[in-house]
Amino acid sequence: MHILKLAKAFGVTLGLMAVFAVAPAGAQVADTSLIAKEATQWLADLIRINTTNPPGNEAEAAKYIAGILKRDGIPSEILELAPGRSAVVARLASSAMADPTRALLLVAHMDVVGVDRAKWTVDPFAAVQKDGYLYGRGAVDDKGMLAANLAAFVALKRMNMRLGRDVIFLATCDEEQGGDASIKELAAKYWNKIAAGYALNEGGNVYLKNGKVFYVAVQASEKVSVDVAVTAKGRSFHASQPTPDNAVVHLASAVGKIGEYSAPAQPTTIVLRYFEEMARIEETETAKWMRALDTPDRAEHAQRYLSRQSPLWNSMLRDSIAPTILSAGVRVNVIPAEARAELNIRLLPGNSVQALIAELTKLVNDPQVKFEVLGDAGVPAPSSKLDNDFYTLIEKASGEQFPGAPVLPYLSTWATDSAQLRLRNVQAYGLVPFPLEEEDIRRMHGEDERIPVASFAQGVQFLYRIVSEFAAAK
Numbered sequence: 001m002h003i004l005k006l007a008k009a010f011g012v013t014l015g016l017m018a019v020f021a022v023a024p025a026g027a028q029v030a031d032t033s034l035i036a037k038e039a040t041q042w043l044a045d046l047i048r049i050n051t052t053n054p055p056g057n058e059a060e061a062a063k064y065i066a067g068i069l070k071r072d073g074i075p076s077e078i079l080e081l082a083p084g085r086s087a088v089v090a091r092l093a094s095s096a097m098a099d100p101t102r103a104l105l106l107v108a109h110m111d112v113v114g115v116d117r118a119k120w121t122v123d124p125f126a127a128v129q130k131d132g133y134l135y136g137r138g139a140v141d142d143k144g145m146l147a148a149n150l151a152a153f154v155a156l157k158r159m160n161m162r163l164g165r166d167v168i169f170l171a172t173c174d175e176e177q178g179g180d181a182s183i184k185e186l187a188a189k190y191w192n193k194i195a196a197g198y199a200l201n202e203g204g205n206v207y208l209k210n211g212k213v214f215y216v217a218v219q220a221s222e223k224v225s226v227d228v229a230v231t232a233k234g235r236s237f238h239a240s241q242p243t244p245d246n247a248v249v250h251l252a253s254a255v256g257k258i259g260e261y262s263a264p265a266q267p268t269t270i271v272l273r274y275f276e277e278m279a280r281i282e283e284t285e286t287a288k289w290m291r292a293l294d295t296p297d298r299a300e301h302a303q304r305y306l307s308r309q310s311p312l313w314n315s316m317l318r319d320s321i322a323p324t325i326l327s328a329g330v331r332v333n334v335i336p337a338e339a340r341a342e343l344n345i346r347l348l349p350g351n352s353v354q355a356l357i358a359e360l361t362k363l364v365n366d367p368q369v370k371f372e373v374l375g376d377a378g379v380p381a382p383s384s385k386l387d388n389d390f391y392t393l394i395e396k397a398s399g400e401q402f403p404g405a406p407v408l409p410y411l412s413t414w415a416t417d418s419a420q421l422r423l424r425n426v427q428a429y430g431l432v433p434f435p436l437e438e439e440d441i442r443r444m445h446g447e448d449e450r451i452p453v454a455s456f457a458q459g460v461q462f463l464y465r466i467v468s469e470f471a472a473a474k
């Protein structure tokens with residue numbers, strides 16, 4: 001389809017470095033292997049710029065990215081959010097008066113989580129390549145996605161394709177800590193520069209099992225994290241004369257009850273669809289219960305069965321509560337006046353923490369015990385839709401790239417930057433487009449994070465398929 005355009009775009013202006021070959025007959029996507037090779041180098045360079053957060057220091061990575069864009073004649077802007085902490089934004093405009101609600105935003109963060117150097121077998125900031133892998137902190141999360149977004153964006157420009165909507169590239173900072181330089185601040189200050197109707201971000205995965213793509217998970221919604229303190233109060237007294245109002249005992253009893261409590265299952269549309277698609281590749285017994293989740297008579301059994309199978313599934317089906325911190329007492333011979341626990345609660349989108357606390361208050365049934373919501377509760381953003389053109393296109397592109405692997409819409413149990421976008425009516429979807437084995441998925445935030453170089457190239461092609469098809473003028 002693009003042979004002529006390709007020849008024009010690359011043969012003359014860019015020379016060998018940027019030449020695309022054309023995919024074999026049938027496939028409608030340009031061969032992106034050469035730009036993937038270039039982008040592997042960008043990824044290695046980005047890994048070598050240490051953006052461990054805190055402190056982040058994303059400004060240097062931002063400058064590097066602006067340089068890559070400039071080489072391809074794409075102007076970009078560096079937006080400073082705090083000293084040393086900048087985001088980069090660039091736009092391929094479809095027309096002077098383009099409708100921002102049609103625009104597609106490609107998002108990735110430049111900061112990375114810290115490393116425990118002693119546990120790494122390679123230097124985490126050297127971008128070592130061996131045995132077909134590129135190693136380094138951020139190789140997947142999220143510099144891998146960042147480099148792939150950059151590749152898809154630059155490729156669109158090189159294609160000189162007529163666009164039916166604006167495509168915006170955004171490299172963000174402060175995702176891992178979410179402080180003063182986070183997407184929340186960025187959106188508050190610079191929304192006019194990044195306003196879009198659709199977005200691709202991290203948050204999903206292409207799950208590889210024994211070398212074969214098993215499924216493609218696309219994050220379309222996320223749970224909301226809220227911390228709650230549980231405090232028991234009693235009399236402080238000498239431990240030699242125990243009293244029945246001992247705060248430690250009351251708190252322990254409350255935490256015990258909370259630990260055994262399971263909030264009612266409330267499968268959302270996205271979760272039902274997730275299980276429906278997953279049923280196509282699961283073993284018979286599990287698949288049977290996945291399909292039963294949406295039946296009136298067997299739903300309850302299905303919920304119990306699936307919740308027992310996996311902590312992830314359990315958490316996708318209901319509000320979850322995890323007691324994580326306990327504190328009470330300073331001397332072993334004094335009964336303290338107060339004992340306190342902290343709970344990390346993950347609410348399904350739309351659920352209220354106050355309603356859950358009312359339920360827990362009834363369950364604990366102890367006037368000495370009080371609940372209190374701590375700090376900044378996460379934002380309850382709406383879910384992205386599964387019936388719009390963009391999601392349908394992601395499904396189609398996935399089928400072409402990874403034939404036979406179902407696309408699972410996903411409710412992540414953790415938070416991503418997409419919540420801030422969904423709050424502004426953006427239909428945001430989470431990918432991470434690289435086929436990865438379980439083991440490599442686990443290495444994110446852990447030791448010896450790495451990406452198979454071949455998977456990176458496949459991810460670039462997958463992303464380019466989606467972006468080019470969605471952006472092309474019809």
Ligand SMILES: [Zn+2]
Nearest residue numbers: 141142175202
């Ligand atoms: Zn990330």
